[in-house]
Every structure is written in C-alpha cells, then in structure tokens.
Amino acid sequence: xxxxxxxxNGIRAAHKKGFLRWLKKDKSDIVCLQEIKAKKNQLPKKxxxxxxxxxxxxxANRPGYAGxxxxxxxxxxxxxxxxxxxxxxKEGRIVALNYVNFTLxxxxxxxxxxxxxxxxxxxxxxxxxxxxxxxxxxxxIILAGDFNIAHKEIDLARPKHNKNNIMFTPEERERITxxxxxxxxxxxxxxxxxxxxxxxxxxxxxxxxRNLGWRIDYIFVTHQLIKKLKSAKILTKITGSDHCPANIExxx
Numbered sequence: 001x002x003x004x005x006x007x008x009n010g011i012r013a014a015h016k017k018g019f020l021r022w023l024k025k026d027k028s029d030i031v032c033l034q035e036i037k038a039k040k041n042q043l044p045k046k047x048x049x050x051x052x053x054x055x056x057x058x059x060a061n062r063p064g065y066a067g068x069x070x071x072x073x074x075x076x077x078x079x080x081x082x083x084x085x086x087x088x089x090k091e092g093r094i095v096a097l098n099y100v101n102f103t104l105x106x107x108x109x110x111x112x113x114x115x116x117x118x119x120x121x122x123x124x125x126x127x128x129x130x131x132x133x134x135x136x137x138x139x140x141i142i143l144a145g146d147f148n149i150a151h152k153e154i155d156l157a158r159p160k161h162n163k164n165n166i167m168f169t170p171e172e173r174e175r176i177t178x179x180x181x182x183x184x185x186x187x188x189x190x191x192x193x194x195x196x197x198x199x200x201x202x203x204x205x206x207x208x209x210r211n212l213g214w215r216i217d218y219i220f221v222t223h224q225l226i227k228k229l230k231s232a233k234i235l236t237k238i239t240g241s242d243h244c245p246a247n248i249e250x251x252x
Contacts, residue, residue: 001252004028005144005219007108007200007243011036011069015044017240023050028247029073032095034108034146036067060092067092068108068145074099081135085128087121101252102225103138107145112166119166122148126175130182142250143184143220146200146243151176151186154196155215167216184220187232187248197234200243208242219248228252 004026008014011033023031031053040048040057048055053071056078060066076097082089088110095106107129112122133141149172153159162168180186188195198213207213221229230249238244 001030002026002028002247002249003030003032003104003142003144003219004245004247005032005034005106005146005217006238006245007034007146007217007241009035009037009241009243011038011047012042012044013037014240015047019240020046022238022240022245023071026245026247028071030104031071032104032106032144033069033071034067034106036069037064038067039063056095056097058092058095061090065091066108068095068106070095070097070104070106072097076104079103079136081132083125083128083132085125088125088128093125098138102140102142103136105133105141105143105145107143107147109146109148111148112172114166116166116169119169119171123171123175126178130178133182139183139222140225140252141184141222142225143179144218146217147176148216149173149176150214150216154194155198157198157212157214167214179220183223185223185226187219187221187226187229188215188234188246190226190229191232195234197236199234199246203242217243217246219246221248221250225250225252 039059056070058068076099079096093108097104110122112119150156198215199217201208201213228251232248235245
C-alpha cells in the first residue's frame with residue numbers, strides 16, 4: 001500500500017498547477033492533503049468526480065483557511081470522535097479513519113505564528129492530540145501530515161539561524177520527541193538516518209532553488225507496523241505548493 005501526504009497550500013490552486021496529472025502518475029492508495037483552503041462543495045468538479053477515490057473532507061469554519069482531506073481507494077470507517085479542543089476542530093485540522101488493519105490520521109498542526117503569538121495554541125493542540133491517540137482502540141496507527149516542526153538539526157538547512165524561531169523552538173521539538181515516546185517511528189528517518197531532504201521551503205530569498213528548506217511533513221507509524229515498512233520517500237521535484245509530497249510503501 002502506498003500512502004502519500006502533501007500540504008497543497010490550496011487545493012484549487014494546486015488543481016490549476018497539475019494536481020490531477022500528478023495524482024494519476026503517483027498512483028497512491030491513500031492521499032492525505034493539508035491546507036486545502038476549501039469546503040467540499042468548492043472542490044473542482046474533476047476532483048469530486050474521481051471514480052477511483054472516495055473523498056473525505058474536514059473543512060474549517062473560516063472560509064479559505066486550513067482544512068484537511070483524504071482521497072482513498074479503500075473504503076474506511078470515519079472516526080466520529082474529535083480531539084477535545086474546539087479551536088482545533090473548527091480549523092478542520094484532522095481526518096481520522098479506521099481501516100481493517102490500521103487507523104489513519106491525517107493532520108495539519110497549527111503553525112504558531114512567526115512572532116510566536118499562537119505558540120500556546122500549537123502546544124495545546126499537540127497535548128490534546130496525544131490524549132486522542134491514547135484513546136484509540138486500534139494501536140496500528142499511521143500518522144501523516146504537516147506537523148509544522150523540524151525535530152532535529154538535520155531536519156532543516158540552517159538550524160543555528162533558527163534555534164529560537166517558530167517551528168524549531170525547544171518546546172515544539174519536545175512535542176515530536178514525545179510522539180516518539182508514545183511509540184511512533186519517523187518512517188523517513190528510520191530508512192534514511194542521514195537523509196537531508198526537506199518538505200517545505202519559504203517563498204522568499206529563492207529558498208527552494210537554494211534548498212534552504214525544512215522537513216516538517218512526516219509519516220509516523222507505530223512500532224508494530226515498522227517491520228512492514230518497505231520505503232519512505234520525499235518527492236522534492238514535485239512542485240505546485242511551497243511543500244512537496246512525502247510517501248511510504250507499507251505491506252499492510
């Protein structure tokens with residue numbers, strides 16, 4: 001099974017930049033999208049009419065903001081329970097689905113703001129996420145999405161310049177460490193211990209061309225699934241967003 005995650009920074013904009021051409025070539029079984037910036041009735045008709053995928057959308061109350069979406073070839077059972085944090089839920093930041101052999105969670109975690117004014121919201125979102133995960137009955141969990149945190153120095157091009165900046169503060173990095181302590185494995189880092197590929201680049205200073213990026217998009221799996229992992233890739237050549245897709249292939 002091939003599972004892909006991608007922050008598309010607006011699904012309608014991505015559609016105009018060739019999203020469906022990419023999807024046809026990619027052939028993922030499950031595609032987790034973040035920051036779709038649209039409600040389901042605003043999705044392009046060609047996406048809504050895809051025959052091979054069921055589409056599950058969690059949109060934000062605020063128009064043109066945040067939102068998550070899953071395209072899946074295998075029919076899942078949506079998890080009705082929400083994270084116990086109304087602000088997080090109102091921003092459409094999670095799609096949780098039960099499959100026969102595993103639970104999939106697609107996430108778009110808050111950024112926290114460059115001036116850190118929303119860091120408290122971000123940290124609380126993580127704490128409520130951990131509580132949500134602990135309540136899940138199925139412990140075979142795949143956690144995919146935009147986490148808006150670079151965990152280690154290897155995960156960004158300029159760690160020394162960013163050690164006190166949002167997405168790389170000690171408080172944020174500790175949240176990814178805690179995720180590991182809850183039994184989750186970073187699939188890309190597991191298979192590429194020294195890999196220096198990034199998933200997001202700022203728009204300014206020609207950062208993508210210069211590869212001044214950050215790895216803030218992840219696919220985590222619980223320990224019991226790691227032996228089933230076949231590959232983990234970051235598709236840096238795929239454009240259409242300030243993020244690029246990442247995927248895994250897993251025998252599940």
